[in-house]
Amino acid sequence: MRPELPGFYYDEEKKKYFAIKGPIPGSKPSSSSRTKQNPEPKPFQEPNYQKRNKLKALKLLYSRELSGCVIPVNKKKCNFKEEIEKTQASNPVAWRYESTENIGDAALKQLEIDIQTSQGLVRKSILVAGSTGGCLSILRVFRAGQVLVDEPETQAINGGIECDAVSVLPRKANDAEEREAPRVIWRPARSHLQALSSISSIQLIRRYDASEDSHCVKRALITTLGSTGRGSIFLLNLAEEPYILTLRSLQGNVSSECTIWTADCNISGSHAAIGSDLGAALVDLETGAGSYFLRSKSDVLALQFHQSGNIVQCGLRNGAIVSVDLRERPGRPTPTLTKHHLRNPSSSKTSQNTLKKEWFELKGNINPSRVIYMPSSLTCLKTLKTYDQYLMASSMDGTIKLYDQRMVKRGVAVQTYEGHVNSHTRIEFGIDPSERFLMSGGDDCYTRIWSIKSGQLLSENKFSNTVPSVVLWSDVERKTDWNDSIVHGAWLGSREAIFSMF
Template sequence: MKPELPGFYYDEEKNRYFPIKGPIPGAKASSSSRTQQKPDPKPEQETNYQKRTKLKALKLVYSRELNGNVVPVNKKMSNFKEEIQKTQASYPVVWRYESTKHTGDAALKQFQVDVQTSVGLTRKNILVAGSSSGCLSILRVSKAKQVFDGGIDCDPVSVLPLKENNAEEREAPWFVWRPAQPYLALSTISSIQLIGRYDDASENSNPVNRALITTLGSTGRGSIFILNVADERNILTPRSLQGNVSSECTIWTADCNIRGSHAAIGTDLGAASVDLETGTGSYFLGSKSDVLALQFHQSGNIVQCGLRNGAIVSVDLRERPGRPFPRLTRHQIRYQSSSKTGQTTKNKQWFELQGNINPSHVIYMPSSLTCLKTLKTSDQYLMASSMDGTIRLYDQRLVKRGVAVQTYEGHVNSHTRIEFGIDPTEKFLLSGGEDCYTRIWSIKSGQLLSENKFSDSVPSVVCWSTDERQKDRKDGIIYGAWLGSHEAIFNML
């Protein structure tokens, strides 16, 4: 028997020694060798933009003084203003408002309204919040702490960034007060929409004085309400549906045209247009797949509908026969399943849609739609999210190719209806996730700028402060984003 040599092993068939550079074929790996061969765990990926790029605002300012508005970032030249905005978005500041548990987890909108008081018209800010338990709350919002009779002060608590020892307490941008008893709508609030919108961002623009409230409906009986937000009593009026719109349907979502004359509602039977003055309505899209998300195009002539089966359909409201309730055109559409890479594969499946649509312009997401929005600055761009965690940006002029122009990685979802938000400058995308993290992306580059967990429940709805749009459009910084979850209502700067 050949003697053992350190670092070598003897092969009897070949009658020679071989160096030990790795596991011997056929031999059991020792615990020490397994330990040595185990790769080092990969470091956690930095999700904070400043940490990843090593950028600091002060360094950017120095660079601008030397180079002007075009500054070097990671061996590339970039715009100073855009980089400052990214660094600010990567370190958001968040407050939680006490006594708002189970208040705004289903729908949330801030309004700037002219309220008739004993001293005349007074412009005020209110936050209309809807819960999954069917409660509708009208919260007063002010920049200075005020005292109201018969209500509850929702004290702001700073939750992000984490408070350090001896650190000065940050001043909250808003103070919130809510009534002791909310309205009861008897069913889950599915959407809150402004009736009529601001024409521009000037201080003289007319405020919105009415809101459209919809509920899912118990046993398939969705409801529509009109809320008068300009009256201090906040009168909530039910709007009965007339025409051929079924009163037995579930209302998943709604949107209003710019003029505030009509609303589009998404139901389990399709999508319908409703005259807000008379309540008369008719279906413009018939579908066996629920319409979970929809939005009026800026022109008011087209409604984009997101279905449970993952399809996004643009329906033209203009070319309709003169009869009050016309028969809708039937279309047999080939279903396409879409992967996260944006590539599509055709299956031998068909589904039927009824309406004035172009079947070749149908967009497909991997699973059920949760939210969709068009960009105001360029209405050809459509952003959509689905329940598998996919968020994509599409150029509607290129939908025949079936590929998104941008994808936003990192979002976590599996079955929850989560509403994302786009800031008024349309530079940032904000969304909560099922892991209770809130993430901010750059819309242009798709970069994940930050992800933070400050809530123990899913931040499922997002809206922006309406009276801060002047600042938003002037310097392009994220201002006053409201987020709602089961735990509380939050404000992010």
């Protein structure tokens, strides 16, 4: 007699074992037969995009070993380094730093600086953070694993607190090990300064150092929004501790009864441009003397110096972007501003019964034919350093576009970045140092990364419960596990906390 096998029966005619269909007698019921009222909790599963990117990264490595730096991707020849960076941008990691709430939601700047201490000159990495509540914080940044007690100013550091880094992206499984943050934030004692109103911008003042043949940073320009139209300009001394914040009194025809929305410093560190509800003004940082180079009834919400130092690009509340030439025209001994009448970009969207003006007036040295119009109020604008003719701008309706300033007469953007969400928040986007990726937070609390060249949305993740309103790509670099390539990290500021992303 044939022995019995669980789950099989023996056919005497065919002289073979066959599997018994259906459940095996005495066996445990399958998971599909369990009742739906008491389902077992599903184990953590990685999102599909993470699995796809990990698989793609392995295929890229194999292709590089076989083909070298130029590899075939989707029937095209592509650079391995660029493709692996795109894969990493599609699968970022992020950490939240505890005890950093309500200190970095308005502005963030990071710099390396030699600070005079009792032990002599000490090289430090500093993160300057400003909040909408008027708090200005100077934080220390350390590399992971750097021993704090080895610092010369140990006693000063011991008076502060270390901000614990908590991994928030990707969401870890219950049995997964939490990743260690590559950077550590330390809040020294007595490192907070309180302004009278919301911090509107932080700009580093760079001075040329002939001994080192480079530009160094020893001061920062701080502007406040102002309460009841009384914005202020402060100078922050970063070369010595304790840090001193001194008010920069303005002279000339620049009114102190204005709201200061933004500011920028030229590359030599001699002058600053400020954007207000009365227009844009140029201020001498040594004497405080200033004068308006653009007068407008529409607030200047965003501005920046062009790399040449002769042009300031201003973004207005009504959606217009104008480039103002600071050079005086020959034959005009008195500095007068030329009056221009431009079509209001929002006039076509209003009905004929409204009292909306079809034209608005500007005074300044501008070319009306080269004005760019965004759909709504400007929130941020930046030019690419490698190609300074390309201007990227965002507006409060969620539009982000890249323009070629040589083709603005056609009124068509070179690239549009879809997926951004905004309705009323002043959000500052960030461009990585290699100028390959664009990162921005949204009104929906998501953080998104795009490819600047293709406009492709590479990733969107929500790890903050408040709007990530500030993005700062840092120059701190780290090597990756894939090869010896370099990846730049980014700081993100929100009311909930300061975040670090790689």
